Amino acid sequence: MSPRKVDKAARRKEILTAAVKVFARKGFAATRIDDIAAEAGMAKGSVYLYYDSRDALLEAAFEAYRAMSADIFDRAVNGPGPALERLAGLVHAVLDVLAARREPARIMVDLWAASRDAEKSPVDMAAVYGDSRAAIAELLRQADKEGVLRAGVSEHHAAVIVGALEGCLLQCLVDPGLPATELAEPIIQVCLEGLRRPAA
Amino acid sequence: MSPRKVDKAARRKEILTAAVKVFARKGFAATRIDDIAAEAGMAKGSVYLYYDSRDALLEAAFEAYRAMSADIFDRAVNGPGPALERLAGLVHAVLDVLAARREPARIMVDLWAASRDAEKSPVDMAAVYGDSRAAIAELLRQADKEGVLRAGVSEHHAAVIVGALEGCLLQCLVDPGLPATELAEPIIQVCLEGLRRPAA
Amino acid sequence: MSPRKVDKAARRKEILTAAVKVFARKGFAATRIDDIAAEAGMAKGSVYLYYDSRDALLEAAFEAYRAMSADIFDRAVNGPGPALERLAGLVHAVLDVLAARREPARIMVDLWAASRDAEKSPVDMAAVYGDSRAAIAELLRQADKEGVLRAGVSEHHAAVIVGALEGCLLQCLVDPGLPATELAEPIIQVCLEGLRRPAA
Amino acid sequence: MSPRKVDKAARRKEILTAAVKVFARKGFAATRIDDIAAEAGMAKGSVYLYYDSRDALLEAAFEAYRAMSADIFDRAVNGPGPALERLAGLVHAVLDVLAARREPARIMVDLWAASRDAEKSPVDMAAVYGDSRAAIAELLRQADKEGVLRAGVSEHHAAVIVGALEGCLLQCLVDPGLPATELAEPIIQVCLEGLRRPAA
DNA sequence: TATGAATGAGGTTTCATTCAT
DNA sequence: GATGAATGAAACCTCATTCAT
Incomplete structure (x- = not known):
């Protein structure tokens, strides 16, 4: 009935914030999608639900x-x-x-x-x-x-x-x-x- | 004395020049050892005779x-x-x-x-x-x-x-x-x- | 008796029809459960209520x-x-x-x-x-x-x-x-x- | 002086033969590059020295x-x-x-x-x-x-x-x-x- | 029952580095 | 010294499947 509902925009922002943090810490070249996912507290694949690629981030x-x-x-x-x-x-x-x-x-x-x-x-x-x-x-x-x-x-x-x-x-x-x-x-x-x- | 010493230093310089050219052109992240070797006109393996690693370059x-x-x-x-x-x-x-x-x-x-x-x-x-x-x-x-x-x-x-x-x-x-x-x-x-x- | 039995069978058929359409169009290997769900006009998860797996389809x-x-x-x-x-x-x-x-x-x-x-x-x-x-x-x-x-x-x-x-x-x-x-x-x-x- | 020399064409044929064998055995969809490499007796990466992709095979x-x-x-x-x-x-x-x-x-x-x-x-x-x-x-x-x-x-x-x-x-x-x-x-x-x- | 967000195993491909010749 | 074939560890990304709501 009321399936899980997320605020897509908020989720994107969460992930972006996590990504920026990791980019800042390790540099883009050394940043793995796994790192971003971990920072955002989610699984790797979930990042791709909101961003198409590492470059997109x-x-x-x-x-x-x-x-x-x-x-x-x-x-x-x-x-x-x-x-x-x-x-x-x-x-x-x-x-x-x-x-x-x-x-x-x-x-x-x-x-x-x-x-x-x-x-x-x-x-x-x-x-x-x-x-x-x-x-x-x-x-x-x-x-x-x-x-x-x-x-x-x-x-x-x-x-x-x-x-x-x-x-x-x-x-x-x-x-x-x-x-x-x-x-x-x-x-x-x-x-x-x-x-x-x-x-x- | 040391018959090849000059050559070694010259070779290092050649490779470094090539590397800098490619780094400048494509950026370090996108530069492959192959690119550098090609730019320097030598085989990939030879680069490693003069520099220990890509980072060393x-x-x-x-x-x-x-x-x-x-x-x-x-x-x-x-x-x-x-x-x-x-x-x-x-x-x-x-x-x-x-x-x-x-x-x-x-x-x-x-x-x-x-x-x-x-x-x-x-x-x-x-x-x-x-x-x-x-x-x-x-x-x-x-x-x-x-x-x-x-x-x-x-x-x-x-x-x-x-x-x-x-x-x-x-x-x-x-x-x-x-x-x-x-x-x-x-x-x-x-x-x-x-x-x-x-x-x- | 079983109020939804007919629906269940009908639903299975709907999904199968959709699946066959997509299989035919893209080939089994290239067919995603998402494609089938979209073709059937339902959510991905719903497909699994009627078929156990992609292979089952x-x-x-x-x-x-x-x-x-x-x-x-x-x-x-x-x-x-x-x-x-x-x-x-x-x-x-x-x-x-x-x-x-x-x-x-x-x-x-x-x-x-x-x-x-x-x-x-x-x-x-x-x-x-x-x-x-x-x-x-x-x-x-x-x-x-x-x-x-x-x-x-x-x-x-x-x-x-x-x-x-x-x-x-x-x-x-x-x-x-x-x-x-x-x-x-x-x-x-x-x-x-x-x-x-x-x-x- | 005389660096390792391989017959590129022969190597390609070897790999293709191995690939065909595995394709035949498991089907293209189920064939992994690893399988082909194993069948050909080489490392996964080596396959890519001779063929650009699985599809190319x-x-x-x-x-x-x-x-x-x-x-x-x-x-x-x-x-x-x-x-x-x-x-x-x-x-x-x-x-x-x-x-x-x-x-x-x-x-x-x-x-x-x-x-x-x-x-x-x-x-x-x-x-x-x-x-x-x-x-x-x-x-x-x-x-x-x-x-x-x-x-x-x-x-x-x-x-x-x-x-x-x-x-x-x-x-x-x-x-x-x-x-x-x-x-x-x-x-x-x-x-x-x-x-x-x-x-x- | 229906949903769709989340998961994470798994596959392809890349490429720095090694090493036999 | 020089070569370039071979390696295999990553890393990206996909997507079948699960499950909380």
Whole structure:
């Protein structure tokens, strides 16, 4: 009559969470479906009821990553307050995420590896960084309209800011000794203050 | 004396070069010993006469990467001229390497992945970045002695500069559309000019 | 009495019909219980309420095939009219079944495969062909009594007639271009006229 | 210097022979690569050095079957002597092969099953039977030119003869009790004598 | 009775590594 | 030293069957 009923979406999320955990711990290449199933507390075959393949799980992890990234950047672009303050908040937000949950961030290296050939792979980190640069560029335009930027700030500077962020994340990832949150202010100083119009 | 010693080292280098080429092209995970042997123009078994395992080849690739990186940074630290000019030269040098030979740089993502567990793996990117930060910090100290830095420049700023460099490399790697060399000047502007003491 | 007995039998038949359809379409080896359940419009688990296993369904398909075959042959043996006319009618009947519903006939190859080891498998095509030969032999005896056969017609000739029938079916199965019904008359000519006593 | 050298073609043949043996014994569906490797006296992985997949082995078995079949029919078509005698010889040859080596013939049912969907599968039994019919039809034309056939013998009679042959083979396959060789003469009588022009 | 989620044994295929020549 | 055939341990994925609801 009332056969076992599961919330498919919830189950997918459970499995994805487990997968991300294991990917973060062992790396995608070294992760076995068995590991994910064990982490999720189910049998190997059950994973396949919700995801078609191991690659599909990485892809799902990418989508989640992309959504999270987009969310952070969107909030900065569309939020209230002076543009440069929102940019500073963005820097803090990104590093806080890493500091709060180191593991999930570790899958980034697997996402980079998976997006090696942009055409063949659905994991498209180029698009993520493109979006990030566009968001930062928009923030810089907003700041420029506010008249707080010095002259000559171009699109390329957005790439540098994104780079500084990701590059600091990267260092924190490979070197657990580096304190992510403490890098926020230096990043802000270097990247933003350097672009700010000198106070008369 | 040792009639074949030179040959042995040359052979190792040949194989390593081939391996790096294939790693760059297909990624470490997708690289087969067969691919490397084919690229090196020899039989699969012969690879094992010079390297103990597939992992040993990645390790060797890491050592080469580390050496190259150390070389670039050392030259900047020990070179002649004003410190900030050497720092600017360093930025150009790093990005020029990427622009000149995109493929070899691609192995970085595999090195990152391999250095996931710092203890177990001989691939230790944390050390590389630690060295890089130390070099930049030394450059900043030199610049400070020259009196060209504004006050309050700390070790963390070195991390930001390394981060900006690596983060821009990363974006260029993932997105072939981004022109590496064109990012050099923006990086220099953002990272260095922002730290420079305002001209009286 | 037993309120659901009729339903149970009907349900079994529904499932069997669905199974035969899918077996015919995809072959037994490629048929999944899911396919059968879908074809029958029920859930996978329900199939197991009526059949113990996938093999049991093939066995049931075999029984149905055997019954149908026995029916056709029995009618020819016990029917009215001259024996050779009944034999000719039998040939037409067999080929007409194939022409009418090509799909169900396709399961024959799966039945042959399943009857590979006569001891272990309940699918026993040897018995079916044995019965067929016996029926044909009986028809030939009847014809002999009617005095219309030439001398020397033995049991083996029954095997040849069965063989010609099945062999033509096989060709039609494998080659959709061959028109089953058009083969009836040639079969009759070759097999029967050749055995008929030359008209004085 | 002189590294291990194997005759690739010979090795392929060895493996194919082993595969055919196991296919015949257990059926294609029930045959595991392990079984084939064991039968060939090698490790599982070695099989894949010579054949790409299990399906490729069935395909190879088909090619061998097709070649053998073509050979027998070609010899009958192009041989010396009266056409009907060659046809009779053909019948004996086909049944003798079965009698001599029952096992290899058993793979026929797997070939039939595999040729279920003519487009997708490289196993094309329809083509084999088409060739067989063409050969028989040619023989009948030759016999007709020799003036030994009665009138009205058409292409369809070739199908009947092929059918009688295959149908008898089939019965012998599923019923080990049926003696293949003893069916040769009845087949010849039914199929050929029935077509022969009555001696004045 | 009906359901369909869960299971896990089992099969194919890959490929790093070994080793006989 | 060089070769490349052979190995066999994994790992992915499938799917018949079970069973809680």
